[in-house]
Amino acid sequence: MDLSRLGTPTGPMIRVHGGFANRMYRLDTDQGSFAVKELNLVDRRWPYRAGDVFRFERAAFAAGIPMPEPISAGPHALVHRWVDGEKLPEAPVPPAYAFEIGEILARLHALDVAWPHGSAEDPPPRDWPELAERATATGQPWAAELASQVGTFLAIADFVDTCERPGPVVLTHKDIQPWNLLVRRGRPVVLDWELSGMLDLAGELGSTALSLAKGPGFDDIRPAIFRAVLDGYVAGGGALPPPGPSWFVFMVGGWLGHTRWNILRCLAGVEAGTGPDLALSHASVRDGVRGLPELFGRLPELEALVR
CATH class of the missing domain: 3.30.200.20 (Phosphorylase Kinase; domain 1)
Incomplete structure (x- = not known):
């Protein structure tokens, strides 16, 4: 460089x-x-x-x-x-911070920027039985957990493949998650824009609001924080899409693909010259194997947050 x-x-x-x-x-x-x-x-x-x-x-x-x-x-x-700021703690954010994130999304979606690419997504992966077999054969530390969840991962792939996305589609950041945000004088700073592109609005709002409204896992979800993101979006001039499972399909599908990608890096068994360290890939796989089935099982409960 x-x-x-x-x-x-x-x-x-x-x-x-x-x-x-x-x-x-x-x-x-x-x-x-x-x-x-x-x-x-x-x-x-x-x-x-x-x-x-x-x-x-x-x-x-x-x-x-x-x-x-x-x-x-x-x-x-x-x-x-470079921007100095504090990392977000692994906990629900303050209501004012969540509200401002909603406003930021509304302002972002209102920008008039040409984007020559569509919003097509790759089909969800379905090779989970083969991946579980390879993980077992190579002695991966999470192999047994993956093997026990193969049926769930195939059901998740079916959900991602068949869930209707009502639109509208917007040009957006696509990855406003706690690890891509800083706190500076109590206010947000949005990092890591390289995934930007076209996305169904419900998927962007659901993924962002849920990630800011919860702590580790899914046992501490604060509905008031979730709604604060949506209230900020409306206050910023945005209109909310209709409720439904489409609010969470992007988050589920993205995590599914991310987990598979890290599984393949772990199965290779070598420290790649770029991308995450091998230890971080193993941690990402463990998080996905444990967290995705729980997220999938709670979809009816999560849908209630947007009604």
Whole structure:
């Protein structure tokens, strides 16, 4: 990566651990501090639209969306100006924070930015029996849990494949989750825009509101926090889509694909040069194998949050 345009370094580039898909570094120069994200090009789950995402980010930044300033985007790396802030704790966010996230989404969806790509998704994976067999044969630490949930994972794939999505479809961030948010002076900062694209509105709202309204697992879901996101969306000029399971199908399908992707990295058994560390992939698999069946079983309860 040629980072010379960012100025003269005042120290070595420092790895910032914890990314679920790519690798992040902090670079301090005489022109400021920058977040340099090295893109995983080895086993991406979909093509990365660097130029289109950069245009969308620039439009969002110009519109005052609280986010790091996008500096450059190329085929191998993304650069943003570094923003200091606190990570969100693994707990329901304060109501005012949830409300502001809803407002941010409404403002984001109102931007007039051309997007030359559709919203097509890959079919949900159905090779869970084969993956469980390979996990058992290679002695993966989560193999028994995966094998016991094969039927549930196939049922989840059926749900993702058949659930109707009533629309509208919007251009949006697609991944406003606690790990992609900071707290700065009590207010949100939205990070990690590389998944941006077209998405059914219900899926965006359901995924965002649920992730902000709960702590670890699904035993502590705060309906008032969930509704605060939706109230903020309406206050920001947005209109809510009709209630139904489509509010949660994007979250379920995304987690399903993410779990499979990490399973394949674990089955390879080697530390890849890009993307998450192998230990993080194992942790992601364990979370998916345990959490997805619980999420799927609670869908009727979750649907009540939007009625």
